[in-house]
Amino acid sequence: MNEKKLVATRDAYGKALVLLGEQNPNIVVLDADLAASTRTSMFAKEFPERFFDMGVAEQDMISTAAGLAASGKIAFASTFAVFGAGRAWDQIRISVAYTRQNVKIVVTHGGITTGEDGASHQANEDLAIMRAIPNMTVIVPADAIETEKVIKTAALFYGPMYIRLSRGKTPLVYESKDGDFKIGKGIVMRKGRDVTIFACGIMVDKALDAALALEASKIDCRVVNLHTIKPIDKELIIECAKETSAVVVAEEHSIIGGLGSAVAEVLVENCCVPMARIGVSDMFGESGKPEELLVKYGLTSQKIASAVLSVLKRKL
């Protein structure tokens, strides 16, 4: 387990788009001057007549995607998470979600691990603001293998979606491509009886590390990949809370409004158990190496392990 295989989710996205483009002539892709970074450039190279670089104009990109979708296209629109979710929020709300258009907003550079570019480029609020929009499905894949499945599923699913990917190369949490991906259905990555750690994105790997580390203390952690932030897997959350009686949630996002909030909303109305959240405090990030930022902002397996110990104390 020491030698983790690292693959960028955005690379998986670029490859999946090319495959989809070959299979389905209705797939169109838009970007806002970040095609090389988001990897939509791979699709652009193969299908230039179905690729539109909208320039530095995210709002225009999203509403244009809506117009293409209204004419029968499956539109994938990509940029960085801060610009996609933030700059174009109103366009996503009205042109895409209110109209239930078949637009897939696939953003890269989600979260603090965007790194050196600093706070302006670190999307720590995107899941909260996307989750609040009716008709929107919000997904954060845990690794590159899951990303490929998510993108293929997105092309078959009719309706608006927000899919958040990362900048850096991240560890694979799946060993093979086997296993189904179902929107809204969490995946139990590791069985356990003492506590459940819910996580999404890069925090799934860290949750698994925390669970492994806690084995030595004879603590049996269940780890669940809640890749779909909305619609949240209410049944699985309640089942895990009832069976383990303690919950920790870990996400690379603000402590406000993301996965932690979504899980808390379910628990508070259905099954109150001790709970702790791991996420970025209510503050902006800063420049630094991704690994340094993860440590400084408390997004580590050690922090998850400490949170587990704290909820277990409250459980007693």
Place this chain on the structure above:
Amino acid sequence: MISKEKTRELEKMARQLRRHIIEMTCAAVSGHPGGALSAADMVAALYFYKLRYNSQDPSWPERDRFVMSKGHAAPVLYAALAEAGYFPKKYLKTLRQLGSSLQGHVDMLSVPGIEMSTGSLGQGLSAANGMALAARIDKKDYHVYCMLGDGECQEGQVWEAAMTSAHHRLDNLTVMVDRNKYQIDGKVEDIKNIEPFALKWKAFGFNVLSCDGHNMKAIIEALDRATDFKGKPTVIICDTVKGKGVSFMEENPLSYHGKAPTPEEEKKALEQLCHIEEFKI
């Protein structure tokens, strides 16, 4: 060339749309009559002269598309769609009521014939571009029309979209601007001046036409010139009067941007709209 009879028929239809607008907004006790009335002649020209559509098959793939970007002008679009046979005219008076399909701002999922939901200004032209780009990919010859308000052109996205239209040389796209010169807070020139307006569109790469937005013959001629023009998108700047057709609204356009006529005002307005018709015929 359009015949005198057809022109008169379209003028009559525009008056009919105006009567609907007055009755709808009065019944709703809310809504935006001013900017709907200013657009009535343009909308009549589009739906009863220019657009290719089948109201019995609203999703006919070959149809022309019309995007009402100034979504608050919903009453004039609903009136035109009802007159065109998309839904029964009796529904018009349900505007803005709980449970009605006729939402305060246009909603494509609740009313057949509406191509894009709007209401938050500035988004329609981008969506229209998307439709025009789709036509190109699909090798279809439908034309896309988009109506903007002049106050709306203070939104930055309008100009992002204008760059897109021009960059892709979307000559299957025609923009109509309802240049009624007023926005909610006052005169456009006082709030944030958009002039030199025609020069802006020209600089952004459009074929620019202008016409009297209440002269049916002029509107028709401009629309025909727009769709004949190749190599660039066209914008028609239509000089209009907010509240057109109702004297007390024309005289006090700011009061009737987002305020419905009272029943007494409705009566007076309908009398004026009938009177004009009798006078002209």
